[in-house]
Amino acid sequence: MTASETRLRADAQRNRDQIVAAAREMFAAAGPDVPMEEIARAAAVGVGTLYRRFPDREALIRAVARESFAEVLADARAAAAEEPTAWDALVRLVGRSHQLQASVQLALVSERARNILEDDPQTAAFRDALMAELDAIVEAAQAEGAIRADVGSGDVAILFSLVLRQPPAVVDPEMLAFERAAVLMLDGLRSRPGTPLPGRPITGEDLRFG
Amino acid sequence: MTASETRLRADAQRNRDQIVAAAREMFAAAGPDVPMEEIARAAAVGVGTLYRRFPDREALIRAVARESFAEVLADARAAAAEEPTAWDALVRLVGRSHQLQASVQLALVSERARNILEDDPQTAAFRDALMAELDAIVEAAQAEGAIRADVGSGDVAILFSLVLRQPPAVVDPEMLAFERAAVLMLDGLRSRPGTPLPGRPITGEDLRFG
Amino acid sequence: MTASETRLRADAQRNRDQIVAAAREMFAAAGPDVPMEEIARAAAVGVGTLYRRFPDREALIRAVARESFAEVLADARAAAAEEPTAWDALVRLVGRSHQLQASVQLALVSERARNILEDDPQTAAFRDALMAELDAIVEAAQAEGAIRADVGSGDVAILFSLVLRQPPAVVDPEMLAFERAAVLMLDGLRSRPGTPLPGRPITGEDLRFG
Amino acid sequence: MTASETRLRADAQRNRDQIVAAAREMFAAAGPDVPMEEIARAAAVGVGTLYRRFPDREALIRAVARESFAEVLADARAAAAEEPTAWDALVRLVGRSHQLQASVQLALVSERARNILEDDPQTAAFRDALMAELDAIVEAAQAEGAIRADVGSGDVAILFSLVLRQPPAVVDPEMLAFERAAVLMLDGLRSRPGTPLPGRPITGEDLRFG
DNA sequence: CATGAATGAGAGTTCATTCAT
DNA sequence: GATGAATGAACTCTCATTCAT
Numbered sequence: 001m002t003a004s005e006t007r008l009r010a011d012a013q014r015n016r017d018q019i020v021a022a023a024r025e026m027f028a029a030a031g032p033d034v035p036m037e038e039i040a041r042a043a044a045v046g047v048g049t050l051y052r053r054f055p056d057r058e059a060l061i062r063a064v065a066r067e068s069f070a071e072v073l074a075d076a077r078a079a080a081a082e083e084p085t086a087w088d089a090l091v092r093l094v095g096r097s098h099q100l101q102a103s104v105q106l107a108l109v110s111e112r113a114r115n116i117l118e119d120d121p122q123t124a125a126f127r128d129a130l131m132a133e134l135d136a137i138v139e140a141a142q143a144e145g146a147i148r149a150d151v152g153s154g155d156v157a158i159l160f161s162l163v164l165r166q167p168p169a170v171v172d173p174e175m176l177a178f179e180r181a182a183v184l185m186l187d188g189l190r191s192r193p194g195t196p197l198p199g200r201p202i203t204g205e206d207l208r209f210g
Numbered sequence: 211m212t213a214s215e216t217r218l219r220a221d222a223q224r225n226r227d228q229i230v231a232a233a234r235e236m237f238a239a240a241g242p243d244v245p246m247e248e249i250a251r252a253a254a255v256g257v258g259t260l261y262r263r264f265p266d267r268e269a270l271i272r273a274v275a276r277e278s279f280a281e282v283l284a285d286a287r288a289a290a291a292e293e294p295t296a297w298d299a300l301v302r303l304v305g306r307s308h309q310l311q312a313s314v315q316l317a318l319v320s321e322r323a324r325n326i327l328e329d330d331p332q333t334a335a336f337r338d339a340l341m342a343e344l345d346a347i348v349e350a351a352q353a354e355g356a357i358r359a360d361v362g363s364g365d366v367a368i369l370f371s372l373v374l375r376q377p378p379a380v381v382d383p384e385m386l387a388f389e390r391a392a393v394l395m396l397d398g399l400r401s402r403p404g405t406p407l408p409g410r411p412i413t414g415e416d417l418r419f420g
Numbered sequence: 421m422t423a424s425e426t427r428l429r430a431d432a433q434r435n436r437d438q439i440v441a442a443a444r445e446m447f448a449a450a451g452p453d454v455p456m457e458e459i460a461r462a463a464a465v466g467v468g469t470l471y472r473r474f475p476d477r478e479a480l481i482r483a484v485a486r487e488s489f490a491e492v493l494a495d496a497r498a499a500a501a502e503e504p505t506a507w508d509a510l511v512r513l514v515g516r517s518h519q520l521q522a523s524v525q526l527a528l529v530s531e532r533a534r535n536i537l538e539d540d541p542q543t544a545a546f547r548d549a550l551m552a553e554l555d556a557i558v559e560a561a562q563a564e565g566a567i568r569a570d571v572g573s574g575d576v577a578i579l580f581s582l583v584l585r586q587p588p589a590v591v592d593p594e595m596l597a598f599e600r601a602a603v604l605m606l607d608g609l610r611s612r613p614g615t616p617l618p619g620r621p622i623t624g625e626d627l628r629f630g
Numbered sequence: 631m632t633a634s635e636t637r638l639r640a641d642a643q644r645n646r647d648q649i650v651a652a653a654r655e656m657f658a659a660a661g662p663d664v665p666m667e668e669i670a671r672a673a674a675v676g677v678g679t680l681y682r683r684f685p686d687r688e689a690l691i692r693a694v695a696r697e698s699f700a701e702v703l704a705d706a707r708a709a710a711a712e713e714p715t716a717w718d719a720l721v722r723l724v725g726r727s728h729q730l731q732a733s734v735q736l737a738l739v740s741e742r743a744r745n746i747l748e749d750d751p752q753t754a755a756f757r758d759a760l761m762a763e764l765d766a767i768v769e770a771a772q773a774e775g776a777i778r779a780d781v782g783s784g785d786v787a788i789l790f791s792l793v794l795r796q797p798p799a800v801v802d803p804e805m806l807a808f809e810r811a812a813v814l815m816l817d818g819l820r821s822r823p824g825t826p827l828p829g830r831p832i833t834g835e836d837l838r839f840g
Numbered sequence: 841c842a843t844g845a846a847t848g849a850g851a852g853t854t855c856a857t858t859c860a861t
Numbered sequence: 862g863a864t865g866a867a868t869g870a871a872c873t874c875t876c877a878t879t880c881a882t
Contacts, residue, residue: 009860009861009864009865009866010861011860011861011866011867012865012866012867015866015867029321030321031321033243035850035851035852036851036852036853037850037851037852045867045868046867046868046869047852047853047868047869048853048854048855048866048867048868048869049866049867049868051852051853051854052865052866052867053866055853056852056853057852111240111241151390151394154387155387155390155391155394158387158388158390158391159391159394159395162372162373162391163372172416175409175410175412175416176408176409177364177365177368177409177412177416178368179408179409180361180365180368180407180408180409180412181365181368181369181372183398183404183405183407183408184361184365184369184395184398184399184404184407185369185394185395185398186398186405187397187398187404187405188393188394188395188396188397188398188399189394189398190404190405192402194393194394194397194400195393195396195397195400197390197393197394198386198389198390198393199385199386199387199389199390200385202385202387202390206382206385206387219841221841222841222842225842245875245876245877246876246877246878247844247876247877250844255842255843256842256843256844257843257844257877257878258841258842258843258844258845258879258880259841259842259843261877261878261879262841262842265878266877266878267877267878429862431862432862432863435862435863450741451741453663455854455855455856456855456856456857457855457856460865465863465864466863466864466865467856467857467864467865468858468859468862468863468864468865468866469862469863469864471856471857471858472862472863475857476856476857477856477857531659531660531661571810571814574807575807575810575811575814578807578808578810578811579811579814579815582792582793582811583792592836595829595830595832595836596828596829597784597785597788597829597832597836598788599828599829600781600785600788600827600828600829600832601785601788601789601792603818603824603825603827603828604781604785604789604815604818604819604824604827605789605814605815605818606818606825607817607818607824607825608813608814608815608816608817608818608819609814609818610824610825612822614813614814614817614820615813615816615817615820617810617813617814618806618809618810618813619805619806619807619809619810620805622805622807622810626802626805626807639843639844639845639881639882640882641845641846641881641882642844642845642846645845645846665871665872665873666872666873666874667871667872667873675846675847676846676847676848677847677848677873677874678845678846678847678848678874678875678876679845679846679847681873681874681875682844682845682846683845685874686873686874687873842882843881843882844880844881844882845879845880845881845882846878846879846880846881847877847878847879847880848876848877848878849875849876849877850874850875850876851873851874851875851876852872852873852874852875853871853872853873853874854870854871854872854873855869855870855871855872856868856869856870856871857867857868857869857870858866858867858868859865859866859867859868860864860865860866860867861863861864861865861866
């Protein structure tokens with residue numbers, strides 16, 4: 001999708017997609033240090049092919065992050081457009097946990113990945129767009145009176161990032177533990193006489209730098 | 211302190227302590243894969259000494275986890291004993307975030323560490339004791355009418371584990387972002403007409419197995 | 421031009437020529453191990469094309485060496501025919517340093533290339549013809565009384581090969597360092613009461629085998 | 631011998647020496663790209679040991695070059711001190727061809743090695759000392775009337791570097807081909823009505839930079 | 841006991857060569 | 862015929878672990 005990437009041959013494109021998909025899963029499952037060879041195997045290609053497409057691990061991480069971010073962004077826009085209220089949009093976004101994981105993993109959890117993505121303009125662009133979307137939703141939700149006025153979109157983003165991290169996998173999914181946690185967090189955001197918060201609302205801007 | 215470890219000579223004990231302390235910091239800072247040699251260097255001992263005390267990396271991880279868990283457990287007991295209400299005890303526990311991090315990191319975040327600790331009876335014992343303590347606190351808080359009745363101590367543990375993970379380090383600490391998130395979560399637990407939760411309360415028992 | 425190479429289509433021939441020319445430059449500049457892909461790129465063809473024409477690196481090395489030797493041979497013949505004295509022919513040959521480099525590089529400096537060329541009859545034929553030419557020139561120069569009688573054409577060839585190797589590139593070309601070295605060596609060959617030489621004259625024959 | 635290298639344990643020192651010796655031979659025989667594993671095998675150590683002592687190939691190249699240069703320098707000083715005339719000292723130096731090879735190989739022939747050594751202050755220091763020694767010898771030889779006045783020590787260094795390069799190995803050593811070439815070159819330097827040289831004498835200074 | 845040297849397996853990366861388009 | 866994609870072997874370098882000093 002980059003300007004600098006000319007159209008690939010059909011089979012090459014298929015391989016590329018398989019690689020990114022495999023990497024995405026393996027990064028989510030085992031962190032950004034999984035052996036390249038395993039990623040290649042999972043994508044059913046040789047290592048050489050992987051390296052032809054992505055000069056090094058960093059390039060692959062960037063590619064995965066971009067794709068993930070793009071999906072999340074699309075999701076956020078769809079939620080804002082389709083849900084009747086901003087609050088409903090927020091609820092829907094949290095519900096997407098599974099799809100958000102890979103990106104959140106990479107973007108926020110791993111030290112290494114963070115450093116890499118920090119310098120990637122494309123990722124930065126996606127993140128900015130995503131924060132802009134969230135800004136709008138949060139503001140609208142506050143106008144609706146649905147969530148407390150003393151939080152900013154940065155606060156919401158952080159809460160989201162917390163619930164959406166790779167679940168410890170220690171809990172039986174049938175137990176809906178994370179769904180419950182999400183509801184509890186949303187309830188904490190609700191517009192009601194709550195405990196006063198320390199500091200000042202965290203904005204999207206506040207999350208821009210490390 | 212293990213039964214299997216006979217009393218060490220004073221200097222040997224000092225070495226052991228330095229090693230665990232160094233390992234704890236480095237695990238927290240750089241994950242459970244930091245080179246053993248670096249840990250040794252940080253502890254000002256040779257690798258040989260490290261290996262004499264801990265036969266392999268797993269043993270070291272277990273030792274660090276045990277120590278961290280022991281501190282958290284002591285903390286929880288102190289909170290229960292010293293705070294006027296169970297709710298205050300909960301608030302105090304969340305506030306301890308910084309001290310909890312290392313253990314939570316190891317115990318919950320890293321896939322690898324999780325697998326190792328899963329089979330360690332000592333760690334299991336600490337975890338059980340900790341969950342028992344939390345059970346009591348949560349129950350008392352519910353009796354006080356401080357938190358909603360439809361949550362279990364497992365729900366609370368999960369919420370805690372979420373806020374206590376290694377913070378993304380992307381946010382200026384002056385901004386108090388994590389303190390704010392903690393308050394929002396606690397507010398979600400408050401006894402008030404909240405959104406109905408899916409599933410059933412998660413108990414401490416529910417967290418026992420993967 | 422080989423018997424085994426049937427006449428190529430015009431464009432194929434152009435490709436072949438570009439490849440050899442590119443290889444020649446890159447071998448001279450970066451040794452006989454330059455990536456095949458880079459040679460292909462420099463020749464503005466795909467690797468596949470390169471491999472269609474030259475089954476492997478050795479074949480390409482041979483082709484470059486043959487072409488270079490052919491040029492040197494032509495040069496030597498022209499010098500012998502056109503210069504008034506044999507001595508002048510020798511001087512002119514040394515002066516050709518630049519054009520000789522690529523071939524000398526490949527033929528004499530790189531261990532690997534030497535081994536490859538050793539078994540190539542075409543290269544051997546060129547070398548033999550070249551030595552024959554040099555034989556004649558040296559003999560004539562001795563008859564002229566221009567150079568000492570106690571050297572053979574093999575001695576002269578070795579001296580030439582020394583000055584003609586890839587210059588260390590450490591010296592400013594404006595300084596004429598290699599031109600000066602060439603003159604000094606030629607002066608050493610001059611017919612004058614010189615230091616007696618050890619051993620016996622080296623002939624062209626003597627250089628035939630490794 | 632570096633200030634930064636604390637005294638090694640006896641066995642470690644022995645290994646280190648074996649490694650440098652092995653590397654020296656293999657570099658001379660097969661260029662600066664020989665597989666590290668082969669060097670290790672030749673030195674009868676594991677690769678790990680090699681890498682513990684020399685963090686990467688460049689460090690090893692530097693070590694070999696330093697050692698070689700040091701020997702050459704000692705040799706030059708001894709020659710200047712022990713030989714009756716400066717001319718004899720020059721003759722003796724050229725005769726050392728075999729011992730000079732490795733250093734000359736590394737320092738002057740391989741593009742790669744040159745780049746590495748260019749930035750190494752120790753190597754630079756050795757080279758400067760060596761050039762100073764040669765300066766003195768050449769000047770003395772000119773005062774003796776033994777060599778022509780229109781050459782500088784840089785000219786002599788270049789001539790030396792030419793004869794001392796790795797001999798093509800194509801010639802039977804019994805034939806004394808290189809000894810003969812050396813004599814021819816020395817004869818070219820002799821003080822006699824010779825061909826006028828182009829440019830101006832090359833000094834040691836002139837060789838300092840690329 | 842402590843130390844740090846040595847080992848060797850394995851991960852990342854490059855490139856010659858083959859082959860589908 | 863030409864192209865550039867894919868493969869896999871080879872090489873460099875790192876690090877857990879063992880062992881001589």
